[in-house]
Amino acid sequence: MPDALPAPSHEAEAAPTLPKAPTGIDGFDAITQGGLPAGRPSLICGAAGCGKTLFATTFLVNGATRFGEPGVFVSFEERAEDLVANVASLGYDLDRLVAEGRLAIDHVRVEKSEIEETGEYDLEGLFIRLGYAVDSIGAKRVVLDTIETLFSGFTDPALLRAELRRLFGWIKDRGLTAIITGERGEGQLTRQGLEEYVSDCVVLLDNRVSDQITTRRLRVVKYRGSAHGTNEYPFLIDHAGISVLPVTSADLDYAVSDGVISSGIAGLDAMLGPGGFHRGSSILVSGESGTGKTMLSSSFADAACRRGERCMAFVFEESGAQIIRNARSIGLDLQAHVEAGLLRFEAARPSLFGLEMHLARMHRDLEAFQPDVVVVDPISALRGPTSELQATLLRMIDLLKARGITAVFTSLRTEGALDPGDDLGVSSLMDAWIKLLNVEANGERSRTLYVIKARGMSHSHQIREFGMSGAGIRLVDAYIGPAGVLTGTARLAQEAQERAAALRRRQDSERRAREATRRRQAIERQIAELSAGLEAIADEERMLHDEDSLREAVLDEERRQMLARRASAQGSAQGSAPAVPVTGSGITPGVAQGAAQRAAE
Amino acid sequence: MSAPGPVALRLFIAGPGARSQRTVESVRRICEAHLPGRHELEIVDIYQQPALAERDGVLAAPILLRVAPLPVRRIAGDLQDEGRVLRALDLAPAEEA
Known part of the structure; x- marks a missing residue:
């Protein structure tokens, strides 16, 4: 069904569409893409109390006040005064519209068994009255509410049906946009099967009670020559009139805002x-x-x-x-x-x-x-x-x-x-x-x-x-x-705990840092002591070395002096004798000394 | 039992067609026969005087209204059945008396 709907609507938009008369009822004109078929009768049917008369009245009042189309209300049930009083609660001032010649209300009284019948007759009187009312204000819109009442006033249904057919034909010939209301019947839309005669547009009103809550619904049963929404739409009657909720946004095509x-x-x-x-x-x-x-x-x-x-x-x-x-x-x-x-x-x-x-x-x-x-x-x-x-x-x-x-x-x-x-x-x-x-x-x-x-x-x-x-x-x-x-x-408690823990951690690490410093300083101290010791040893080594060399030098000197002394004592052995000590320089001083003593002896 | 006073009748017809002629003749005949000299018959063509039709709440045509004596009585049709017309107008006893 979602596929079936848009297709005819495109065709309807492309081709010259059926002329339509807007009802001015919020939502309804959207469902029907413009309103009721202009110049033709439409049937509004539903059970008692579902808002047929209000719908029809709204159609006429809006026609007169907003679309420049005067209208005639032919009431078969309510007297004109009652009608005026009933719709006054919606803010409609029918008396003023009547006085201004934009609306005519004709109450056609039909009472059962008041009229005797003998021989053939027709409803020419109704036609004349309707025609008279229409001509008197140049009406473009007509409401017949509820025409089925005629069936209780006259006994010959065959004649009435023929007359109704003639009436709807007459409405079309006159180019009047008409609403015919009808009571919901058993097994059919209206008691007398009016839908057989009014075939252009049929709207069904419903007033359902579920869980003690009433919901009014509206459905366009048929609309010849035009696409229309086929669902049941909820509608509302209150001080602001009738409004229908159209469910037109079945597609997800909203304009998106970036704001x-x-x-x-x-x-x-x-x-x-x-x-x-x-x-x-x-x-x-x-x-x-x-x-x-x-x-x-x-x-x-x-x-x-x-x-x-x-x-x-x-x-x-x-x-x-x-x-x-x-x-x-x-x-x-x-x-x-x-x-x-x-x-x-x-x-x-x-x-x-x-x-x-x-x-x-x-x-x-x-x-x-x-x-x-x-x-x-x-x-x-x-x-x-x-x-x-x-x-x-x-x-x-x-x-x-x-x-x-x-x-x-x-x-x-x-x-x-x-x-x-x-x-x-x-x-x-x-x-x-x-x-x-x-x-x-x-x-x-x-x-x-x-x-x-x-x-x-x-x-x-x-x-x-x-x-x-x-x-x-x-x-x-x-x-x-x-x-x-x-x-x-x-x-808060947790945060305090956290703060305390953080403080503890900080103190702890500070303490450890201090300890490490201390240990480092101790080791450095040890290093300093050790290097001092090392230095002392090096000094000693150097000193020992110096003493050795000094002693050697002294011994050497002494030996040279001793040799010098010995050479002066011998005299003749001057040239050959020094050669022996010189070559025997490695000889211990004791040996050298002994040798020297021996030589002296 | 018949009302001695005048009987006022108003006949609504739709145009000068054959049915209208037939109805008018029938009503005239009944009146002459049963209400000689004490009736008043007004014939209204609803095409000519739609306002009168509206005033009297006329839907069907032709239709005969007994305006006086009250209460108003209505009888629709071409009124060929004399007996039914008289009964409907509550005039039958007057004819017999």
């Missing part, structure tokens, strides 16, 4: 590579109750408003006033933003509407307020069947992304585990996920947060502790050591 916006918490911004979140991204803030989700999202909203952007908060568990009061405790003045028209709270109990109604309401509010930043607090408050819930959230995210809105969703994590399957399975749809965790240890609780993911940016993987005070939310470094992550007083 970075601050979360309003400096420490958190610093944990992210670019210094903030990408504009237009979806951010999930999950954590158990009391972890500070709402305050975190309030900071985000406050930061947006401070930048002059518009912020819208859809809150499901608290009133806007309560959040404003609570945010004041962390120094945020949200009231000022509300007064400046930059911040709007839309508070509703989750059980007030069905999921799709919430979505439709959100869609309408987004269109009206055009915010830059949206806070949904919390998405986990929305209750419903899991599959439906997930589809709703997917569409919610699509809705926001398609508009380039930065969205902060908070979620009450139900399980303590880091299970990606929890958090409603939406975490994979989110661009960034911040987890808030209360760490309980040593009889106290500390707030921590960490960034699980942040698409398209580097980010810190640290668990950070944060504190909330009158100055806002401030992040502090959490202690991560061998004993795990420590926060609060435990962190």
Whole structure:
């Protein structure tokens, strides 16, 4: 089916399309790519109370006020006064439009068995009246509500069917864009099978109750000659009229913004590579109750408003006033933003509407307020069947992304585990996920947060502790050591312990250094002593050596003198005698002395 | 039991077609026969006077309205069945009396 849809739409865009009359109903014109078929009758059917008359009235009022097409309302059920009163709650002033000649209301009273019948007749009177009303204001639009009432007033169904066929033919001939309403019947779209006659466009309205919650849905059953959305679309009726939620963003083709916006918490911004979140991204803030989700999202909203952007908060568990009061405790003045028209709270109990109604309401509010930043607090408050819930959230995210809105969703994590399957399975749809965790240890609780993911940016993987005070939310470094992550007083104690240990280590090493110095000095001293000893020995050696040489010299001298003396005593042996001592210089002095003595004898 | 007062009738027809002619003749005949001298018949062509048709809430045509005496009675069709017309207009006893 996803493949089947776009193809005809391209053809329809390429070829000259069927002329269409816009209804001015938000979303419906998008589904039908322009509105109802112009100049033809369309059938709006549904059970009692599903909004047929309001849909038709809106079609006429918008035609008269916005598209310059006057309209005629032919009411077969309600009197004109009742009709005027009923739609006044939507802000429609039918009396004024009638007075201005832009709207004509004709109440055609049909009461059962009031009319006797004999012989053949037709409904020419109705045609004349319709034609008269149309001509009187130059109407381009007609509503017949509910034409099946005729079947209770006249007894000949064959004649009525022939007349209805003629009536619809007449509407086409006149080029009137008409809405025919019909009650839902058994086994067919309307009780009298009007769909057989009105074959151009059939829209089915539905009002289903499941789990005591009502959801209005709309489906275009057929639209001859035009592509149209085929799904059931939720729609909303309230003081702002009818709005239909078109699910057109089935494709992932959003324009992506590169801008970075601050979360309003400096420490958190610093944990992210670019210094903030990408504009237009979806951010999930999950954590158990009391972890500070709402305050975190309030900071985000406050930061947006401070930048002059518009912020819208859809809150499901608290009133806007309560959040404003609570945010004041962390120094945020949200009231000022509300007064400046930059911040709007839309508070509703989750059980007030069905999921799709919430979505439709959100869609309408987004269109009206055009915010830059949206806070949904919390998405986990929305209750419903899991599959439906997930589809709703997917569409919610699509809705926001398609508009380039930065969205902060908070979620009450139900399980303590880091299970990606929890958090409603939406975490994979989110661009960034911040987890808030209360760490309980040593009889106290500390707030921590960490960034699980942040698409398209580097980010810190640290668990950070944060504190909330009158100055806002401030992040502090959490202690991560061998004993795990420590926060609060435990962190302080651990840090003190660390400091003490460091001091001890420092003192220890200083002591060892001193000891080493001492030992080195001792050894140096020993070295000095030893070298002194060495020197002394060297001195002694030198001295001994000197004494030896001196003694030798003295002996030598003495011998020479002795020889000299001996030579002078002998006289004649002067020439041969000295030769003996000279050659015998190695002879010990004793021997030499003996020899000399012998020679002297 | 018949009302002695005048009976006011208003007949709405759609154009001068054969059915309209037939209906007008039939109504005139019934009135002449059963309400001689005490009836008032107004014939309205809804093409000519659509505002009157709207005022009286006329859808089917032709249709005969007994405007007086009250309550208003309506009878649609070409009114060929005299008996049914009289019964519907609550005039049958007057004819018998």
